[in-house]
Amino acid sequence: xxxxxxxxxxxxxxxxxxxxxxxxLAKKEVDKIEIPLTFYGFGRxxxxxxxxxxxxxxxxxxxxxxxxxxxLFDLSTVKNADIESLWxxxxxxxxxxxxxxxxxxxxxxxxxxxxxxxxxxxxxxxxCISCSKCADLCPTKALTFENEINMSLWFKGGKEE
Amino acid sequence: MIGVLICECNGAxxxxxxxxxxSLRREVGDVEVKIKNAVCIDGFEEFKDYEKLVIAACSPxxxxxxxxxxAKKHGIxxxxxxxxxxxxxxxxxxxxxxxxxxxxxxxxxxxxxxxGLKKEKPKELKSVLIVGSGIAGxxxxxxxxxxGFKCYIVEKEGEIGGILKDVPIVYPFNKSxxxxxxxxxxxxxxxxxxxxxxxxxxSGSVGNFDISVMRKIEDLxxxxxxxxGAVVLATGIEEFKPHDMVExxxxxxxxxxxQLELAKMLKEGKVDADTIVMQLCVGSRDEKFFSxxxxxxxxxxxxxxxxxxEMGKDVYIVYMDxxxxxxxxxxxxxxxxxxxxxxxxxxxxxxxxxxxxxxLTLEDTLEQKVKTLNADMVVLSSALKARETNTILAQxxxxxxxxxxFFKKFYPKxxxxxxxxxxxxxxxxxxxxxxxxxxxxEAKAVAKKIATxxxxxxxxxxxxxxEDMCIGCEICYKLCPHRAITMYxxxxxxxxxxxxxxxxxxxxxxxxxxxxxxxxxxxxxxEMLAYIEEIMKADIEPKIATFVCYECAYAALDAAGxxxxxxxxxxxxxxxxxxxxxxxxxxxxxxxxGASGVLLVGCLENGCHYGRGNKNAEMIVELTKAILEGIGxxxxxxDIIKVVNADYKKFVEKxxxxxxxxxxxxxxxxxx
Ligand code: SF4
Ligand code: SF4
Ligand code: SF4
Ligand code: SF4
Numbered sequence: 140x141x142x143x144x145x146x147x148x149x150x151x152x153x154x155x156x157x158x159x160x161x162x163x164l165a166k167k168e169v170d171k172i173e174i175p176l177t178f179y180g181f182g183r184x185x186x187x188x189x190x191x192x193x194x195x196x197x198x199x200x201x202x203x204x205x206x207x208x209x210x211l212f213d214l215s216t217v218k219n220a221d222i223e224s225l226w227x228x229x230x231x232x233x234x235x236x237x238x239x240x241x242x243x244x245x246x247x248x249x250x251x252x253x254x255x256x257x258x259x260x261x262x263x264x265x266x267c268i269s270c271s272k273c274a275d276l277c278p279t280k281a282l283t284f285e286n287e288i289n290m291s292l293w294f295k296g297g298k299e300e
Numbered sequence: 301m302i303g304v305l306i307c308e309c310n311g312a313x314x315x316x317x318x319x320x321x322x323s324l325r326r327e328v329g330d331v332e333v334k335i336k337n338a339v340c341i342d343g344f345e346e347f348k349d350y351e352k353l354v355i356a357a358c359s360p361x362x363x364x365x366x367x368x369x370x371a372k373k374h375g376i377x378x379x380x381x382x383x384x385x386x387x388x389x390x391x392x393x394x395x396x397x398x399x400x401x402x403x404x405x406x407x408x409x410x411x412x413x414x415x416g417l418k419k420e421k422p423k424e425l426k427s428v429l430i431v432g433s434g435i436a437g438x439x440x441x442x443x444x445x446x447x448g449f450k451c452y453i454v455e456k457e458g459e460i461g462g463i464l465k466d467v468p469i470v471y472p473f474n475k476s477x478x479x480x481x482x483x484x485x486x487x488x489x490x491x492x493x494x495x496x497x498x499x500x501x502x503s504g505s506v507g508n509f510d511i512s513v514m515r516k517i518e519d520l521x522x523x524x525x526x527x528x529g530a531v532v533l534a535t536g537i538e539e540f541k542p543h544d545m546v547e548x549x550x551x552x553x554x555x556x557x558x559q560l561e562l563a564k565m566l567k568e569g570k571v572d573a574d575t576i577v578m579q580l581c582v583g584s585r586d587e588k589f590f591s592x593x594x595x596x597x598x599x600x601x602x603x604x605x606x607x608x609x610e611m612g613k614d615v616y617i618v619y620m621d622x623x624x625x626x627x628x629x630x631x632x633x634x635x636x637x638x639x640x641x642x643x644x645x646x647x648x649x650x651x652x653x654x655x656x657x658x659x660l661t662l663e664d665t666l667e668q669k670v671k672t673l674n675a676d677m678v679v680l681s682s683a684l685k686a687r688e689t690n691t692i693l694a695q696x697x698x699x700x701x702x703x704x705x706f707f708k709k710f711y712p713k714x715x716x717x718x719x720x721x722x723x724x725x726x727x728x729x730x731x732x733x734x735x736x737x738x739x740x741x742e743a744k745a746v747a748k749k750i751a752t753x754x755x756x757x758x759x760x761x762x763x764x765x766x767e768d769m770c771i772g773c774e775i776c777y778k779l780c781p782h783r784a785i786t787m788y789x790x791x792x793x794x795x796x797x798x799x800x801x802x803x804x805x806x807x808x809x810x811x812x813x814x815x816x817x818x819x820x821x822x823x824x825x826x827e828m829l830a831y832i833e834e835i836m837k838a839d840i841e842p843k844i845a846t847f848v849c850y851e852c853a854y855a856a857l858d859a860a861g862x863x864x865x866x867x868x869x870x871x872x873x874x875x876x877x878x879x880x881x882x883x884x885x886x887x888x889x890x891x892x893x894g895a896s897g898v899l900l901v902g903c904l905e906n907g908c909h910y911g912r913g914n915k916n917a918e919m920i921v922e923l924t925k926a927i928l929e930g931i932g933x934x935x936x937x938x939d940i941i942k943v944v945n946a947d948y949k950k951f952v953e954k955x956x957x958x959x960x961x962x963x964x965x966x967x968x969x970x971x972x
Contacts, residue, residue, distance in 0.1 A: 153885055165971075173926065202771040270775050
């Protein structure tokens with residue numbers, strides 16, 4: 140798969156070394172731990188599809204190519220989004236769709252290739268190194284950082300090839 | 301072959317050096333070990349042309365330079381100093397095991413890399429841009445000219461002179477501010493003064509800044525590009541206008557004015573009032589406004605009072621404290637009293653105006669009475685505050701300001717004209733209120749500093765990025781305290797690059813890079829890990845990995861040594877340039893290699909010599925605690941302590957306490 144191809148050979152040497160040491164020292168395996176702060180490299184990305192405008196900045200800039208761009212526009216986001224907090228124009232479009240809709244807004248609409256602004260991204264946590272680049276770039280704060288480490292991924296080990 | 305030289309230091313190093321040397325010969329391959337007395341005097345000719353030499357002797361504080369000079373003379377490329385005197389012999393009863401481990405660790409490090417000292421490129425630009433044309437800016441220009449620099453002064457007002465130009469008399473010069481300014485200006489030969497102008501963009505780094513300046517000429521705007529090797533921020537100070545302090549009615553009553561407004565009247569020689577009351581500390585030393593002392597108000601209020609007295613006026617000064625710090629100032633204070641200026645300790649609580657006359661209610665805190673007083677004029681010695689424009693300039697030049705908007709000095713006591721960014725310097729009141737005398741001193745200091753900085757080509761290590769390994773995560777870019785890292789785009793990704801001039805070699809980037817692409821020679825991942833692994837083989841239990849920054853922390857341990865303060869030898873020293881160089885990998889590597897505890901020793905809260913290394917380290921400690929707990933280990937295994945060299949006792953106390961906690965914990969088990 141082309142997407143996976145993009146990810147080959149992403150070097151995370153130091154981080155891998157750290158994780159393998161922690162594994163060796165661990166007395167117990169836990170799924171996740173809470174951390175008192177997020178620090179570059181540690182923390183957990185949270186994605187809010189209702190806020191995402193599919194600008195694909197995260198997808199394009201993630202150093203480990205942890206995002207997939209999904210060409211499916213989730214209609215439920217039109218239903219769930221907080222119109223007030225959307226950008227003005229997007230708000231009008233969503234409002235119009237809501238008004239015109241003849242049936243419940245759910246399911247997916249396929250987005251034509253090359254069109255931005257609709258669709259969503261998928262975050263593959265096993266590839267993520269929590270650098271926070273995506274969250275810093277995301278214009279709508281659809282990506283935020285949680286004070287948590289998903290340790291289960293560390294213990295599962297190895298990158299997805 | 302790596303050379304190892306152990307110094308006897310005239311018997312001051314009371315360790316069994318011979319047996320240490322023997323076991324090194326036995327246990328470490330490919331080394332040449334020698335013991336010698338007074339290496340600092342005799343040098344080490346016998347290791348001529350060695351690639352690498354480890355010297356076990358006193359603290360590098362004493363003889364690093366000496367050893368480096370000998371190394372140059374003997375053609376030795378890399379030297380590594382192990383401090384077996386202050387850090388071992390002076391503080392432990394039997395330090396031989398620790399000494400052996402520290403030397404072996406240094407040999408491993410030497411084997412893993414090069415210390416990477418490289419000569420800097422000489423900087424060519426012999427021009428300096430100065431922001432602000434007050435006494436500090438002009439003096440800096442004059443001094444820099446003497447040293448062969450061309451200067452550009454950018455002044456945002458139409459006239460030069462800053463706050464000083466309005467001051468009617470300046471002691472001990474006995475001249476008006478205007479005269480002083482005029483005199484200095486007339487001496488300037490190679491300085492271009494650009495008035496009505498502001499800096500609006502800055503790029504480049506020390507030795508080579510490109511600065512655009514916008515100049516207003518009537519309705520037009522002219523843009524000028526200036527190339528400068530260094531920049532001096534000499535923005536000075538401005539007076540707080542106390543409109544918000546309703547008790548004084550400033551802005552409402554015509555005859556309630558500020559001290560600087562009085563200064564202008566005195567300069568004109570015309571003051572329309574017979575009874576004048578001055579209130580000191582208006583807004584200064586006041587939690588609601590400016591909690592600091594503005595330092596100059598006492599003295600220039602007294603100056604003005606004397607002038608008014610000499611004009612035959614009646615003068616009162618209402619004060620909290622009178623602070624006269626120079627010898628000559630105390631004399632002025634005396635003169636004012638002799639001339640009959642009336643000093644009242646207290647504060648004006650209310651002012652009313654009727655038919656142009658002011659009636660004052662004031663609290664006399666000495667007599668503990670409320671008094672009333674009539675006056676024709678009230679003069680408020682209002683706080684001196686940072687220039688509003690400082691915040692914008694700080695952004696443009698990428699330096700920091702404090703909570704009041706003054707520029708932050710690199711280090712409050714010993715590096716007062718430097719900022720955290722190389723090439724950007726401070727002079728005068730831009731960093732805090734100052735007297736004319738102090739501003740002149742700083743301007744002279746800054747000129748010398750720039751001359752050395754731009755002329756010197758130091759030998760020092762700098763970080764660099766391996767392009768092929770960098771994945772462009774921007775972590776280094778966001779963490780570098782000196783903004784030495786820039787990102788550039790390279791095809792689909794971006795990559796990091798280190799500016800040789802700006803990098804101060806703190807190692808923060810190295811500690812936190814997830815890939816290992818950015819490295820600092822001497823403290824690269826490989827060298828550090830090799831060092832940690834080796835030192836944790838020491839035959840001492842329990843072992844505590846002690847990361848010590850080469851600044852205050854290292855010096856504090858030296859000071860503990862000098863005063864022969866004993867602490868357990870379980871603290872195995874891992875020196876780092878700055879605590880910022882300690883990352884999670886280093887900490888966990890220490891645990892994996894056999895440490896039962898980890899202690900980070902760095903500079904005081906706001907004393908980090910690299911800005912925020914100790915703050916980063918604090919976060920690393922917090923994270924480590926959370927992870928330790930998460931994987932079922934004790935979070936008390938790691939701690940951090942911040943010291944200043946004079947307060948070495950704090951470290952000794954900590955060392956004696958921390959070990960007790962660690963001794964209670966079981967040895968860590970490592971799965972294979
Ligand atoms: S950067 Fe934010 S808005 Fe843009 S695609 Fe990613 S998550 Fe969505
Ligand atoms: S935090 Fe970094 S690695 Fe993780 S998804 Fe965002 S950009 Fe990618
Ligand atoms: S932290 Fe490392 S991988 Fe990330 S941008 Fe910097 S050098 Fe590259
Ligand atoms: S060593 Fe320090 S100053 Fe140099 S690039 Fe790295 S973080 Fe910046």
